[in-house]
Amino acid sequence: MTAATRERGAVPARRRGVFHPLTVASVERLTDDAVAVTFDVPPELAEEFRFEQGQHITVRRVSGGEEVRRNYSICSPAPDGPLRIGVKRLEGGAFSAFANDELKPGDTVDVMPPLGRFNVPLRPEEARTHVAIAAGSGITPVLSLIATTLRDEPESTFTLVYANRTARDVMFLEELSDLKDVHPARFQLLNVLSREQGEAPLTSGRVDREKLGALLTAIGPAAGVAHWYLCGPLELVDAVRTDLAGRGVPAERIHFELFHVEEGAPPPRRRGKSESAASTRLAFTLDGRTTTVDTDPDEPLLTAALRVRADAPYACRGGVCGTCRARLCEGTVDMPRNYALEPAELAAGYILTCQSRPTSESVTVDYDA
Ligand code: FES
Structure with missing residues (x-):
């Protein structure tokens, strides 16, 4: 099987x-x-770290006595590009400041193997139109998507709308220029600058709803686009999804990834007077081993799982990254926030354990599913 025809399930099973x-x-x-x-990546871990376009890794660091986990998207073409991530400094960013100021070749970083479903299976025999809309460091997974798609779908085209404040903020400028040089007829790049004059009025100014509408209209009929990929702050992603829905684009053609979230776990669920904080028995399977723990309606499943298994997977704890995804096999949960799972995953019974609190006496989930 070639890289281009790999399906999502083809990445190796991982712990x-x-x-x-x-x-x-x-x-x-x-x-x-x-x-x-x-x-x-040493040869003995090559399979473990094989990745698909658009996937991310989780890095771990202890800072001020506290463990910090952060997700960063891989920016290389899949599956054989180097394991390379883009790290933009965030205000108060415990890992991003370290990476920008201190990290150097030869240092060691704890890294979890690639995860994520921000992609679609490639179809080398088809000529499809793909469009991505990214802002700031949202370019990182999109760069991997574009490079891989242009290489492995030789008849397809890709348009990228990339929003930044100034030209100095544009990440991967050289790589994007190289892609344009190699695929001049198949890759269109619209660099939109909010605090500088862009190349045209359309590409100058903040991407508000009006600008967004004009950009989407300029790209062409939305119905002709096979897949849309959105990566940036929640406000932008929501605005694009709303606009595309208004243009009749079905949800399954819109794929999105957020690059950070302000909130952590959701607040405790409000119970009616007749409801009590009854105990729930949680059973979860991880790496082939099933563990049980008692929890209650105020505790996210992930928090309960971590009390008995330190290897329960997580990164953002904000419902964004999908690292804590598991399939709900039995029982019911309340999951008020989800920025990671697509409609098909929800329909298949997947939940985010960092956001899900139990609403039945017993809950069974499978992290391996
Ligand atoms: S840990 Fe990121 S979505 Fe749950």
Whole structure:
């Protein structure tokens, strides 16, 4: 099977939640506040770290006595590009500041193998139109999507709308220019700058609803686009989804990934007077082993699982990354927030355990499913 025809399930089975120490091969400066970090993957871990376009890794670091986990998207073509991530400095960012200021080749970082479903199976025999809309560091998974798709779907086209404040903030400028040079007829790049004059009025100014509408109209009929990929802050992603829905684009053609979230776990569920905080028995399967623990309606399933299994997988704890995904096999849960699972996954019974609280006496979930 070629890389282009790989289906999502073709990546190797992995032990969820397990970190491996990887050596940093290089740290390249992309902008004043962003770097690309490439890791050396030893031959014995090559299969474990094989990735699909659009996937991310989780890095772990202890900072101020506290464990910090962060997700970063892989920016290389899949499946054989280098394990390379883009790290943009965030205000107060415990890992991003470290990566920008201190990380150097030869250092070791704990890394969880690639995860994520921000992609679609490629179809080399088809000529499809793909469109991505990214802002800031949202370019990172999109770069992998574009490079892989243009290489493995030789008849398809890709349009990227990339929003930044100024030209100095544009990450991976060189890689994007290279892609344009190699695929001049199949790759269209619209760099939109909010605080500088862009190349045309359309590409100058903030991407508000009006600008967004004009950009989407300029791209062409939405019905002709096979897949839309959105990556950026929630406000932008929501605005694009709303606009596309208004243009009749079905939800299954819109794929999105957020790059951060403010909130953590949802607040405790409000119970009616007659409801009590009864105990729930949670059984979860992880790496082939089933463990049980008692929990209650106020506790997210992930928190309960972590009390008895330190390897329960998670990263953001905000309903964004999908690392804590598991299939609900028995019982019911309340999951008020979900920025990670697509409609098909929800229909198949998947939940985010960091956001789900039990609403039945027993709940069974499977992290391996
Ligand atoms: S840990 Fe990120 S969605 Fe649950």
